[in-house]
Structures are given as structure tokens and as C-alpha cells.
Amino acid sequence: MNEQRLQQTNARLDCIDSLLNQQTPLCYQGGMHVGIDLGTADIQTVVVDDNGYPIAAFLDWADVVRDGIVVDYFGACQIVRQQLDKVEARLGVRPTHAITSYPPGTDPQISINVVESAGIEVSQVIDEPSSVAAMLEIHQGAVVDVGGGTTGTAIIKDGQLQTSLDEPSGGRHVSLTIAGGLGISYEDAEQKKRQGDQTIAPLAKPVIEKMADIVANHINGHQPAAIYLTGGGTLVAGFEAVFQQQFPQIPVVPFSKALYLTPLAIASYGLNGARHD
Template sequence: MKTQDAISLTNERLLAIDAIVNDDSAIDVSGPLYLGVDLGTADIQTLVLDQSGAPVAAFLDWADVVRDGVVVDYVGACRIVREQLAKAEARLGQLPTHAVTSYPPGTDPQISINVVESAGIEVSKVIDEPSSVAMLLKMEHGAVVDVGGGTTGTAIIEAGKVIRSLDEPSGGRHVSLTIAGGLGIEVAEAELKKRQGDDPMIAPLAKPVLEKMADIVAEHIQGHQPKALYLTGGGTLVAGFTQVFRKQFPELEVVAFSKALYLTPLAIASYGLQQPGDL
């Protein structure tokens, strides 16, 4: 499958996730199921795919239990994962015994593994977040930019191989703090305004933080020549994000996804379907 075909299929599946997220009504499924758990800075997501890679269950909880790749509320993270897995099992009537999880580049993957396995699920595979997206999109050349709640990660792909994966502490939470300061409101309210994106003040307030993220990515790709940047993570949905990156990188194609909040969880779960030798 070529990258453009993979992008089209991915967009279809992102829309499918959006249609079923947090729906615990029972459905009939058959065949093998593939489970992915994404412990993000702003949210925790559990996604189950069928054997074709189509989403059949998806659950998301906004949570402040992870910061910069470190679980700061271990008990809370474990509780949310257990609850999401229980909802997935109720919806599907079954649950895989193994899961895939992920971690920000440069952090300890064992942290995510411990949280998932606390729920009685064995972690069979673990992968850093931007690399999982690169594999999902079948990339030959380019860079994945993964902006979560606390970090900006970049995976550089050359000749179908992930050759570099880096992460820096600047993400959606930093945008929320800037909005809160600029509008004189609480951070929780700023977070809601950021997600809604309909306040015309959000883009100008967020712009300096987004420009800093672009600078981070510019440092990450220095010395390499990616043909395109692929944006993932809820942080990339902040008003003005894509425009800032297209201005910073006029020589590159900047590929955005409308439901990018679900892209990394989809990539993580899809990694369970990968065969040896696949990108």
C-alpha cells in the first residue's frame, strides 16, 4: 500500500472512531481483535480493531495523569485503563489477552507497560508514538510530528526506515496555560476553549507556543530532508497550528488530519496487525 492510499484509509478509520467513541452498546464481532492503549498527557484512549483493521470499540477519557511521558498519578491511570477495558469487553463480548501500548521518544516504555498490565492484559508490543504513525501511513520519506498534551515528538523516516525519533516538552498544555494567562481565566476553562476552537482569540494567543513547536521540529529534522510533515496528536488541532507550520516549512508538504486526536491510538492498535518487515 502506498502512503497516499494509507492516508485515505486512515482518514476513513478516524471518522469511524469518531462515530463510536465512548459508545458501550453491545455489537457482534467475530475473528481476532487487536487492542491498543494510548496513555497521553491530556487523555487516555483504548481502541480495539477487527482483523481488517477497522475500529470496533473506542474509549477516551480526558485525564491529567501523565506529564512529559511520566505517569504522575499511577493509581488514576490504572483505574481509567481498567474502566475502559471493561467497557470494551461489555461492548464486544470479549477482549484480547494482549495489547500494544506506546511511549514518547526518550522516555521509559516500562511505565506504559506497567499501567496496562495492571489491568490484567499482557503487553505484547510497545512502540514510540511518532514511529507508530509512520508505520500506519506506510511512509518512505518524511517526518511525523506528534503533538500531545505535554510534548512535541518527531520521527524521521528515510528509505522506509525510522532513523531518528525525538521528543521535547512543549505541547497542548503549554497552549492552555498561555490562553489562561492571556484571557485571565482558569486553566480548565482555557483547555475547554482550546478544544472548542471557536473563540477568535485562541489562534493569536496560541501562535507563540505553536511557533516554538515549529522551532523544535526544525531542530529535530536538521540535517535531514523529509519531503513532508505528517501532523498527529490533539495538540495539532489547536486553532492556527497548520498555518504556523506551513509558514515555517514552505518547502515541505504539511499533511493534517481532521480527527488527529485519534490518529496515534489508531496507529498503536494497528501496530498489532503489523508483520515482521512491515514499516
């Protein structure tokens, strides 16, 4: 990925951060591309215009998905419906189509069912790390997507997806370790993790090292030119340093607002297909 693409992506992530959960009406007329990401720790809806620039973004922390499996179907459907209501309030029009995603190795129909329960048609579905690889236009590399419950890796060679793998180990495991190590509640551990508290780095390190081992197995036999870190789990204090130590010969590329990278990529995937209003 070239430097211009990296800067563009970071600027769009900053934009999402600035407009997150804003329902202030926006005078907008044009195409829209809706991405809905059903994560283990949160559900996000991001809308981009025909140029890929974010115009609406909503996030709800939720405990409705575990390792790619919806454990609270009604709760997931309700959140998606509410976020689409907020999109309508902001943009003045109800989206009719959306793109969604799924962790590699899980059934994509689960995500499709949840999204379509909100009365919107799923136009495309793609696995999470592959959506990021497509948006970043990676020619040779590996995208590591660390969510709340899983670590997924998409390996790209000559611009084509070679394989996409996923294993249980994510931000939830970090929070459990922090909670146990500090003798605090899981909720308090989550807050420390989300705030980037540097004091938790020693506690989180063994879990991050396990994730690095998972990725090492995923890329075994491949030679990625770089490793791109996405997902809220990669924002844990010390994450990038552990990965760079594990892969000293491979550049590790972080994103400061990586929590929003996957839903942005899902929405942006629509730019490659038909445009829907």
C-alpha cells in the same frame, strides 16, 4: 504516503469519532488488536479488527501523565481497567493482549506496567510517532506528534526509522498561555482549545512557533518529503498555518481527527505481528 492511504486513514478516524465511548454490544467474532495510549491530557483505548477497521474506542480526559511520566499511577491503572471493561461490554470478550506506546526518550516500562496492572499482557510497545509512521507506510517523511505535554518527531528515510526525538512542549502549554492571555481558568482555556475556537489563534501562535522550532531542530540535516501532524495538540486553531509558514518547502499534512490518530496507529501496529483474540 499516497492519497488512498490518506483517505483510508481519515475514514477510520471518522469512524472512531462516531463510535467513541459507545458500549452498545457489537456482534463481532474475529481477531482484535488493542492499542492503549497513555497521554498527558487523555487515555485512549482503540480496538481494530483484522482489517484495521475500528470496532471500539474509549477516551477519558485525565491528568495522570506529565511529559511521559505517570504522576498518578493508581489513577492511570484505574482508567485503563475501566476502559478494558467497556471493551468487554461492547465486544463480548475480554482482551488478553494489547499494544501500548511511550514518548521518545522516556522509559517504555512505565506504560507497560500501567497496562499490565489491568490484567492484560503487553504484546508490543512502540514510541508514539513511530507507530503513526508505520501505519501510514511513510517512505520518506517526518511524523510530528503533539500531545498534551510533549512534541515528538519521528524521521523516516527509505521506509526506515532514522531517529525519534521528543521535547517538552504541547497542548498543555497552549492552554496555560490562553488562560493567562484571556484571564480565564485553565479548564475554560482547555475547552476553547478543544473546540477549535479561532479567536485563540493569536494567543496560541507563539507556542506553536516554539513547537515548529523544536521540529526544525529535530529534522536538521534530514530532508523529509512531508511533515505529518498527529496528536490532539495539532488541532489548535492556526497550527497547520504556522507549520506551513515555518516549512514553506515541505508539504504539511494534517488530519481532521488527529486526536485519535496515535491510538489508532498503536492498535494497527498489531496487524504486523501475531494476531490475538
